[in-house]
Every structure is written in structure tokens, then in C-alpha cells.
Amino acid sequence: MACQECRTALQNSLILDGATMNEELNSDQKITESFLEVCRWAYICFTYHEEIGAGLKKIRGVAGEPRWRSRAAPYFFHDLSAIMQEYTLLQMAKLHDEAETYGKTNISIHYIKEKLNWNRDEKQAINSIVAKMTEFYKRIKDARNKVIAHNDRNAYQDNHRLGCFIAEQDNEWFGCLEELADRVSQKFLGVPYSLSEDSFATTDVNEFLQIVEKGIFSAR
Numbered sequence: 001m002a003c004q005e006c007r008t009a010l011q012n013s014l015i016l017d018g019a020t021m022n023e024e025l026n027s028d029q030k031i032t033e034s035f036l037e038v039c040r041w042a043y044i045c046f047t048y049h050e051e052i053g054a055g056l057k058k059i060r061g062v063a064g065e066p067r068w069r070s071r072a073a074p075y076f077f078h079d080l081s082a083i084m085q086e087y088t089l090l091q092m093a094k095l096h097d098e099a100e101t102y103g104k105t106n107i108s109i110h111y112i113k114e115k116l117n118w119n120r121d122e123k124q125a126i127n128s129i130v131a132k133m134t135e136f137y138k139r140i141k142d143a144r145n146k147v148i149a150h151n152d153r154n155a156y157q158d159n160h161r162l163g164c165f166i167a168e169q170d171n172e173w174f175g176c177l178e179e180l181a182d183r184v185s186q187k188f189l190g191v192p193y194s195l196s197e198d199s200f201a202t203t204d205v206n207e208f209l210q211i212v213e214k215g216i217f218s219a220r
Contacts, residue, residue, distance in 0.1 A: 042091035043195040049084040051205040093144035
């Protein structure tokens with residue numbers, strides 16, 4: 001519950017009305033810190049999904065089926081992957097929210113582009129990064145609007161594909177996000193920034209998978 005409350009508090013602090021924005025996020029530096037936290041959380045979610053997927057591929061039999069399928073949680077890992085994928089895409093999509101929606105201010109790439117104080121050359125570079133990221137977002141926007149953020153009746157009943165992207169395009173999106181985050185950090189905090197800095201996601205996933213694999217096969 002403590003972790004859930006922490007995430008809720010963070011989310012509440014990132015979506016503020018106009019009056020609260022002036023009181024609580026009254027400097028580009030504070031906004032930058034919030035933006036970097038949002039970016040880092042999206043990257044952590046993505047890393048968990050990618051690393052767990054890659055790790056499970058190592059726990060497979062000759063025929064390509066997981067060796068644990070017949071005994072150990074036959075549907076759990078499939079559902080876990082779907083949950084992580086959906087949640088990761090949601091974090092990515094939220095970063096594409098408009099700077100303001102329905103009187104609320106969102107910490108997003110559009111807020112960074114439109115509201116922070118950039119000179120002409122910096123603005124051009126930021127616009128270019130955001131444009132590249134938006135090209136990817138177009139591939140997942142329908143899925144975000146109809147099945148990730150909402151339960152659109154027609155989308156569920158028609159069962160049509162709502163979006164897709166090829167391998168590595170998501171990694172390229174995070175590469176752009178890291179470039180944007182680094183530019184923002186250097187401009188307003190005076191230090192470089194890396195999404196993977198201080199992230200123990202990969203190490204934790206590897207430890208988790210080792211425990212899972214030992215437990216599964218010791219029980220066989």
C-alpha cells in the first residue's frame with residue numbers, strides 16, 4: 001500500500017490546475033525535476049517489460065514452449081507480460097498529452113516544448129525531437145484512446161488492430177526521450193541526464209528470474 005500511495009502522490013503532483021501550478025511549480029527547475037521523474041518511471045516500466053520478456057525466452061524448451069508451462073502458472077506470465085506492456089504504453093502515451101487539457105496542466109513533452117524558456121536554436125532542436133517522438137506515438141494513439149485509457153465498445157466488439165510498430169522503434173522513442181530529458185536537465189539544472197542512471201531494473205529482473213527458474217525446476 002505504501003508504494004501505491006507513493007505513486008498516487010506523485011501522479012497527483014504532476015497534474016495541477018493553473019492556480020496550483022504557479023504556487024507549487026513556480027520555476028523551470030522544479031518543472032524539470034518533475035519531468036525527469038516521469039521520464040524515468042516510463043523507462044523503468046519499459047525496462048521491466050523488456051528484460052522479463054528476454055529472460056523468459058531463456059527458460060524455454062526445444063519446441064519453443066516454456067518448459068514450465070505445464071506445471072508453473074500456465075497463464076500468469078502471459079498475463080503479466082500483457083499487463084506490463086499495457087502499462088508501459090500508457091506511460092509513454094501520457095508523455096504526449098497536450099500542455100493543457102480541460103484547464104489542467106500536464107507535465108509532458110508538449111509542456112516542455114511550449115512552456116519552458118528556450119532560445120531559437122534550442123527550440124528548433126526540441127521541436128525536432130518531439131516531432132520524431134510523435135511519429136511513433138501515432139502508431140499507438142488509437143490503442144491508448146480506445147483500450148488502454150478507455151474501454152471503447154466498438155474497439156472491443158470489432159476486434160480490429162488499433163496500432164503496431166516494428167522492433168526497435170520503441171527503443172528509438174526512448175532514445176529521443178533521453179535526448180530531450182538530457183537537454184532539459186542541462187539547460188535548467190546544469191547537469192547531464194541519463195534514463196538508466198541509478199536504475200536497478202535490469203539487475204532486479206535478473207535476480208527475480210534466477211529465483212523463478214530455480215524454484216520451478218527444483219520442484220520438477
